[in-house]
Amino acid sequence: MQIESFGEILKQHGVYLGAGVPCSYFTPLVNYMTIDPELDYLSATSEGEAVAIAAGMTTAGKPAFALMQNSGLGNAINPVTSMLYIYRMPVILLVSHRGQPGRPDEPQHALMGQITEELSTLCGMRTHVLSPERFTDEVAQAHADGVPAAWICRKGTLEGGPQAPPLAFEVNSSAATPSNQGRFKPTLSREQAIGNILPLLNRGLDAGKAPAVIATTGKLSRELYELDDRDFSRSNRFYMVGSMGCALGFGLGVARARPGRPVVVLDGDGSLLMKLGSLATVGFTRPQNLHHVVLDNGAHDSTGGQPTPSPAVDFAALAMAAGYRLAETVDDGPTFQNVLERHLRTEGPTLLRMLITTGSRKDLGRPRLSPRDAYLRFRAFVTDSPWSGPEESESE
Ligand SMILES: Cc1ncc(C[n+]2csc(CCOP(=O)(O)OP(=O)(O)O)c2C)c(N)n1
Structure with missing residues (x-):
């Protein structure tokens, strides 16, 4: 299939955005995306991150695809099963088929080549082999049904298209330093730290002007919910269940799709470390409306407080080295609130690392808002649409 025809089908379905880690089978598509000014393709650092970015874009009302080599389907299983499937997000996955049975290929593709289709189906995706005749109907159906779907792309299915211009770039080896330095102690x-910044997260909510707030998986989401969303009134919130490490990629997708809306990602140190490559994607793409807050307790607190390597890592310096515009570390409540307020007024991407202690309330509950309702509520908020209330959940 000529790539121009394929691109036209994507556009007919409103798909102008995509993210991925390439396979040579997708060179025509990546070149086409890069050259057509109507289209926006982000180069992700892992396939799981690509899924998270495409999910954020799709949720923000701009349908998107994630493309990957089938070897990278292995890197994407967690976000596919614990995000796309759980929230029923209609993201399009384009997965190449290296190691297709009966075709000679390199040994590392042999097993994945045999199980690609089955694995994709097992991961809860409606799975098709990409065919020019059927693609348009299949995409329409997946969007109508609101389900994640994967298309397995065989060698030569996509062809033609423009050559990408040669890469011309320079690097500056003297990375900027964080704007504050010193020793910090939680x-x-x-919960106290989150309580401190609630007024900033809720500001403008009644007028629909509040930031979109994305909270990482684990106790952070649970505490944020318990603090003031038990009546489901905080429509600007998205609580990640599972998909550890994907809050930043998801926030990047939302920020990219909705450049006029501030986006705040509340991350954990363990989660950020799991997908540290996302710092580079954010630093490279530089979304002006993205504000990244890392609540850093030096531990995987939600699973019992096992230490992470975070004490050895200067996240603020890393963020600046990766291309963020501003990054700072803080360790007390009033400073946290004041500095975040300043970050929200500053052009992003910004990173604020807040040191916190481990531990949580003994009686900490879990969101009663079902993941599906949480998704629909957040989608309505970021697309400025009305939310008709929970379908599956009952507030307290
Ligand atoms: C892929 C994956 N691995 C492990 C887990 C289990 N898990 C859930 S929350 C969590 C800790 C997250 O640590 P951090 O981001 O630092 O947040 P904290 O719990 O300290 O607030 C872990 C390991 C998971 N949900 N997903």
Whole structure:
């Protein structure tokens, strides 16, 4: 299939955005995306991140695809099963088929080549072999049904298209330093720290002007919900279940799709470390409306407080080295609130690392808002649409 025809089908379905880690089978598509000014393709650092970015874009009302080599389907299983499937997000996955049975290929593709289709189906995706005749109907159906779907792309299915211009780039080896330096020591708990910034997260909510707030998986989401969303009134919130490490990629997708809306990602140190490559994607793409807050307790607190390597890592310096515009570290409540307020007024991407202690309330509950309702509520908020209330959940 000529890539121009394929691109036209994507456009007919409103798909102008995509993210991925390439396979040579997708060179025509990546070149086409890069050259057509109507289209926006982000180069992700992992396939899981690509899924998260495409999910954020799709949720923000701009349908998107994630493309990957089938070897990278292995890197995407967690976001596919614990995000796309759970929230029923209609993201399009384009997966190449290296190691297709009966075709000679390199040994590393042999097993994945045999199980690609089955694995994709097992991961909860409606799975098709990409065919020019059927693609348009299949995409229409997946969008109508609101389900994630994967198309397995065989060698030569996509062809033609423009050559990408040669890459011309320079690097500056003297990375900018964070704007504050010193020694920091946690004093507040995560719940106290979150409580401190609630007014900033809720500001403008009644007028629909509040930031979109994305909270990482684990106790951070649970505490944020318990603090003031038990009546489901905080429509600007998205609680990640599972998909550890994907809050930043998802936030990047939302920020890219909705450049006029501030986006705040509340991350954990363990989650950020799991997909540290996302710092580079954010630093490279530089979304002006993205504000990244890392609540850092030096531990995987949600699973019992096992230490992470975070004490050895200067996240603010890393963020600046990766291309963020501003990055700072803080360790007390009033400073946290004041600095975040300043970050929200500053052009992003910004990173604020807040040191916190480990531990949480003994009686900490879990969101009663079902993941599906949480998704629909957040989608309505970021697309400025009305939310008709929960379908599956009952507030307290
Ligand atoms: C892929 C994956 N691995 C492990 C887990 C289990 N898990 C859930 S939350 C969590 C800890 C997250 O740590 P951090 O981001 O630092 O947040 P904290 O719990 O400290 O607030 C872990 C390991 C998971 N949900 N997903």
